[in-house]
Amino acid sequence: MTTLPTADSARPTAPGDDRQSKYLRRITWIATLGGLLFGFDTGVINGALPFMAEDLALTPFTEGLVTSSLLFGAAFGAVFGGRLADRYGRRRMIVVLAVVFLLGTLGASFAPDVTVMVLSRFVLGLAVGGASVMVPIFLAELSPAARRGQMVTRNELMIVTGQLLAFITNAFLGNVFGDADGVWRWMLVIATLPAIGLWIGMHFVPESPRWLASIGNFGETLAVLNRIRAHETARTEFDEVKAMAVEDYKAKMGTIKDLSEPWLRRVFIVGLGLAVIQQITGVNSIMYYGTHILDDAGFGTQAALTANIANGVISVAATFVGIWLLGKVGRRPMLITGQVGTTSALLAIGIFSLVLPEGTLRGFVILAFTITFLAFQQGAISPVTWLMLSEIFPLKIRGMGMGVSVFVLWMVNFAVSFSFPILVAAITISNTFFFFAALGVGAILFARRFIPETRDKSLEQLEHEFKEAHAAASQR
Numbered sequence: 430m431t432t433l434p435t436a437d438s439a440r441p442t443a444p445g446d447d448r449q450s451k452y453l454r455r456i457t458w459i460a461t462l463g464g465l466l467f468g469f470d471t472g473v474i475n476g477a478l479p480f481m482a483e484d485l486a487l488t489p490f491t492e493g494l495v496t497s498s499l500l501f502g503a504a505f506g507a508v509f510g511g512r513l514a515d516r517y518g519r520r521r522m523i524v525v526l527a528v529v530f531l532l533g534t535l536g537a538s539f540a541p542d543v544t545v546m547v548l549s550r551f552v553l554g555l556a557v558g559g560a561s562v563m564v565p566i567f568l569a570e571l572s573p574a575a576r577r578g579q580m581v582t583r584n585e586l587m588i589v590t591g592q593l594l595a596f597i598t599n600a601f602l603g604n605v606f607g608d609a610d611g612v613w614r615w616m617l618v619i620a621t622l623p624a625i626g627l628w629i630g631m632h633f634v635p636e637s638p639r640w641l642a643s644i645g646n647f648g649e650t651l652a653v654l655n656r657i658r659a660h661e662t663a664r665t666e667f668d669e670v671k672a673m674a675v676e677d678y679k680a681k682m683g684t685i686k687d688l689s690e691p692w693l694r695r696v697f698i699v700g701l702g703l704a705v706i707q708q709i710t711g712v713n714s715i716m717y718y719g720t721h722i723l724d725d726a727g728f729g730t731q732a733a734l735t736a737n738i739a740n741g742v743i744s745v746a747a748t749f750v751g752i753w754l755l756g757k758v759g760r761r762p763m764l765i766t767g768q769v770g771t772t773s774a775l776l777a778i779g780i781f782s783l784v785l786p787e788g789t790l791r792g793f794v795i796l797a798f799t800i801t802f803l804a805f806q807q808g809a810i811s812p813v814t815w816l817m818l819s820e821i822f823p824l825k826i827r828g829m830g831m832g833v834s835v836f837v838l839w840m841v842n843f844a845v846s847f848s849f850p851i852l853v854a855a856i857t858i859s860n861t862f863f864f865f866a867a868l869g870v871g872a873i874l875f876a877r878r879f880i881p882e883t884r885d886k887s888l889e890q891l892e893h894e895f896k897e898a899h900a901a902a903s904q905r
Contacts, residue, residue, distance in 0.1 A: 453571065453657045457580055459630035460567055461587040462623050463523060463560035466530050468591025469620050470499065470553055471713070472741070475720050476599025476734050477613035484611065485543050489850045496718075497847035498547040502554020503561065504839035510559030511566075511832020519567040519637045526563065527628035529556035531621055538618040554839075562835045565819035566827060570637040571657060573666075574886060578755035581819050582812040586748045589807050591623075592716060593741030599720075600734040607731065638667075642674035643824060673824060673892065688826075692895055696821055699879055700830050704838035706872035707814040710771045711865035712806045713842050714849045715740065715799050721850075722799070725858060726782070727792030736796055743800045747808030760813045761882045767809025768876055772869030774802035779862035820883055823892040 474496050482492060514522045533553030540546035564584050572580040599616050606612045638653040650670065654663035688694045715722065719740050723733035754763060777798045785791035822830035852861045883891055 449657050449659060453580075456571060456634045456657070457568060457583055459627070459634055460523065460564050461584045462627040462630060463526060463564040464584040464587035465591040465594075465623050466620060466627065467557050467560050468588035468593075469595045469623065470530070470534070470557055470591075472592030472595035472716060473599065473616055473620065474499070475716065475718065475737060476596065476603055477616040478718075479720060479724075479730050480603065480607070480613040480616075481546075484613070485540075485546065487543070489854050491543050493847045493850050495543065495546055495550065497843045499550040499554035499557060500713075500839050500843035500846055502551035503558030504554075504836045504843060506555035506558025506560075507562045507835035507839055508558075508832045510562045511828040511830075511835070513559075514563045514566060514640075515643075515828030518640055519563055519570070520631060520634060521636075522559065523563050523567065524628060524631045526556045526559045527624050527631065529553075529559070530624035530627070534617060534620045534624060538614050538621075558835065558839055561815075561839070562828075562831050565815050566831055567637055569816075569819035570639040573658065573662070574890075577820065578760075578816055578884070579752055581816045582748070582752045582755055585807070585812045585815055586745070586752060588811075589741070589744035589748045593738070593745050596719075596734075596738045596741040600738055603734045604731055639670055639674070639824065642670050645674075647671055647674075693823065693826060696823070696895055697826070697830055697833075699881065700818055700821060700834035701837050702875050702879055703814050703817055704834045705841055706768065706875055707810055708838055708841035708845060709865070709868040709872055710768070710802075710806060710810065711775060711845055711849075711862070711868075712771070712803075712811070713846055714861075714865070715802065718846075718849055719799065722858070723792060723796060725787075725853075726795040727788045727790070736792070739796060739800055740803055743803050744807040747804045747806075748812060751808040751812040754808070755812060755816065755884075759882050759884050760817055761876070761880050763809045764813045764817075764880060765873060765876050767805045767813070768869060768873045770805030771802050771810065772866050772873065774798050774805065775862050775866040775869060778802070779859045779866060782857075782859035782862065817880075817883060820891060821881070821895075823895070 478487075478492065478496065481487065481495070485491075485495075487495065510522065510526075529552065533549055533556055536549030537546055537553060540549055565581050568581045568584060569577055595616075598619055602612050602616055606615070635653045635656060636649070638650045638657075641647075641650040641653065647667075651663065651667045654667050654670075657663075658666060688697055719737045720730070720733045723736050724730055728736055751763070778795060781791065781794045781798065785794060818831055818834055849861065852864070856864075886894070
């Protein structure tokens with residue numbers, strides 16, 4: 430175990446010095462390139478699919494398979510990514526993910542047939558799933574409690590920015606080079622650029638101080654905190670982190686057996702519920718099949734590619750609003766408000782898809798309600814979900830809890846994305862959205878009953894509060 434350095438050995442920092450804040454912002458932007466890749470690789474299929482369908486002779490079944498294979502891989506990337514991040518460190522594993530992103534992108538871009546495409550997108554999904562776990566944990570463990578909401582949700586901003594970039598490049602390539610063979614390959618290969626940027630950038634950021642403490646490396650823990658905090662704040666936070674790490678010294682060995690403790694089991698169930706209710710809104714039916722939905726509503730393919738950019742723009746704008754709101758209001762009311770808004774929008778999409786004849790009017794009405802849906806989803810539900818998943822789990826099971834929860838999230842995402850074209854073909858698009866609206870009602874009820882408030886509390890405070898709440902409930 431590394432010996433603890435004295436206060437004099439740490440780099441002194443004036444309380445008003447903003448160098449630490451600037452350094453922390455730089456770390457955040459580098460790490461969230463993983464979120465940008467997450468967004469681009471999940472969003473690019475939206476516009477690439479119509480061109481790919483002709484080249485690879487896709488049916489509704491293989492169309493769903495190509496789209497959802499990435500999500501299936503992401504589920505396993507999430508569950509194993511959390512465990513690997515616990516064992517080998519957050520920073521080191523994000524560097525590995527950058528390589529996997531690059532390899533998966535190249536495989537999909539040059540895929541000669543459906544089989545290679547599905548396998549390549551599965552590999553790409555491993556990276557997407559790993560990033561969806563590791564980046565929020567990394568940011569949560571680096572951020573001060575007062576800024577954790579803004580720092581972690583910046584990853585969500587990068588996710589929707591990646592999706593918007595995918596929609597814009599899809600629209601440009603589809604409208605300008607839509608008649609060229611293999612234009613979808615150019616849509617996919619663009620993702621190699623941020624993958625290379627992530628690999629380079631992560632060599633210039635520190636490891637998570639809380640992970641370093643969990644393996645007993647207290648000297649490096651304090652050194653990292655002194656680089657990202659004012660000196661006195663670093664010392665105070667170090668004492669808190671060290672005390673919790675000593676209490677949970679076997680954090681890296683956390684397993685499913687730890688859930689025999691009732692309070693840990695309750696936190697674990699809350700995490701799983703958060704994952705499910707974020708996805709059963711059907712958000713990714715819009716993010717992955719938005720072009721198809723707008724085409725079906727009355728736009729042509731080329732016009733739908735352009736109109737779909739509006740979905741990306743509102744996602745980015747709503748995420749900015751969501752990040753601002755997280756500094757003003759609690760996580761729980763934001764989540765419930767978002768669930769009410771998305772469920773109402775889904776109901777409206779189903780109704781107007783049913784009553785309006787196919788044409789330009791229906792196309793613009795459906796576009797208006799998909800924009801409304803995404804405003805609530807990306808402005809409230811998604812940022813709160815990823816933030817709370819990164820902060821509710823105690824250090825002892827943080828990697829496992831986040832990994833399993835995001836595994837469930839991606840599996841629900843896979844089920845929604847794989848079944849969407851099949852459901853539309855079987856029961857019509859309006860009934861498909863009625864189905865998602867009914868699931869949304871269940872999500873609202875779950876959030877009201879089980880989701881706790883976590884705003885303005887350190888990760889260590891949350892752990893103590895969960896323990897005390899269980900002890901008080903046991904006494905009652």
